[in-house]
Amino acid sequence: MKKFTIFAVVIGLQLIWPIAPLHAAPTPDMFAYGMQIETASGNAFYELELPLEVYQAVTSKDLNDLRIFNAEGLIVPHEVYRPDNRIYQKDTVQAELPFFPITTPVNSSGDEVTIHIEKDEQGTIVDVKTGNGQPLADQKITSYLLDASRLQGKSISSLELLWSDQPIEFMGNIYVESSTDLTNWRKITTGTIARLSYGNYRLDRTTIPLPQAGKYLRLSWPKGQDTLTLTKVVARANMAYTVNQPDYHWTKAQVLPISDKPGHYKIDLGGLLPADKIKIRPKERNSMAGVILYSGLSGEKGNDEQWRGLIYNLDYQGTALYNAETNIKRTESRFWLLTVEQSETMINNPPDIEFGWQPHRLIFLAQGNGPFLLAYGSTNVPRPDFKVDPLLSKYRQGSGIIKPGLVTPGPQYVLAGPDRLLPVPPSLPWKKYILWATLLAGVLTIGAMSVTLYRQLQKSDLKSSSDDG
Structure with missing residues (x-):
């Protein structure tokens, strides 16, 4: 009896003793x-x-x-x-620039025009007159003179041009020249601006990046191009600043069409990149399409819409125009989905898609x-x-x-x-098995003890009966 009691105590301790999981250090x-x-x-x-x-x-x-x-x-x-994107000093100043239209007679070639420019003591242009003597109604605008002298000492990084609503649809090239004395001019860049409508989307390309600029700028355009009627010119000027910002890496994704869903494309980025910028460009020249980008393999419930907008690939006088890179919410997703929602041009090939991301650092x-x-x-x-x-x-x-x-x-x-990299197969629940085995052993032990006790009591009763007889 004593032996069974000790065994039962041991079993009970096993039932209540926690089975500690063992985790080996990674190797x-x-x-x-x-x-x-x-x-x-x-x-x-x-x-x-x-x-x-x-x-x-x-x-x-x-x-x-x-x-x-x-x-x-x-x-x-x-x-x-x-890493933090630390900006220690404001890096951009915006200023509206005074501009002056340069006109020539409507029937003139515009190659020869006399211009009288009046400046104040600080070099600011106060008046511009053309010397042809024609009434304004018989004039056409051939260029614009911009005064950036008030931004002297600051490097102008870009110009934003705003123009009248006529014509409604416009696309053209703009030549930008620079001068410090209004006499000697040098061409510094050619930019393409556009205003186009497509379904519910509107394409506005109004900014011209500048490599270097002097105190004065002159804007002109090719002969035969529609006249640009400016309403506002804004210059963005960089000041001295210090930025501690990781470089962006661009990774081209694999884009495959979904066979049973026209206009749907699976995107495989190849890894869990922390992407927060995208470039999407159709391969076909002179094509436009409205698209939606999801993080996930389908557009069904449960996938996040990351961006929707207009993508385009336009050819204008030998210059290719693409939609600019776009910011999205940072998402660590390998698989994405692109759907074409609206397109009146043929999109036969998967578009080129690049994801921009900034790598983590490890210390x-x-x-x-x-x-x-x-x-x-x-x-x-x-x-x-x-x-x-x-x-x-x-x-x-x-x-x-x-x-x-x-x-x-x-x-x-x-x-x-x-x-x-493969999923680890589920391990056997040894803890559960041991617990159930221990419980079963306890039940069997108690049962055996009960049977033994019953037999001992039976023998005791028989012995008592024989003694009484």
């Missing part, structure tokens, strides 16, 4: 790929920019499946972060000896939990007293291979 052979990091001696921290190959292999949007190992194969603490504590190993790509490692994260945050991006050494990882090589 390099738990990751698909790696890159070697060579470091110079003398630094406690090192920082690197995550390469494209890392985003193409990681399985977590939070980049939890990467580690830094030292030469002894031990994990060293690291932190992944997005790590150089414990142990180098070279170090950046290992990444795994579905079987836990989320990292380093106790020195506040320390790493203090010194990232050179913000602390100790400046981290900047390093560049070497080429990618295979560790355990792409099998580490």
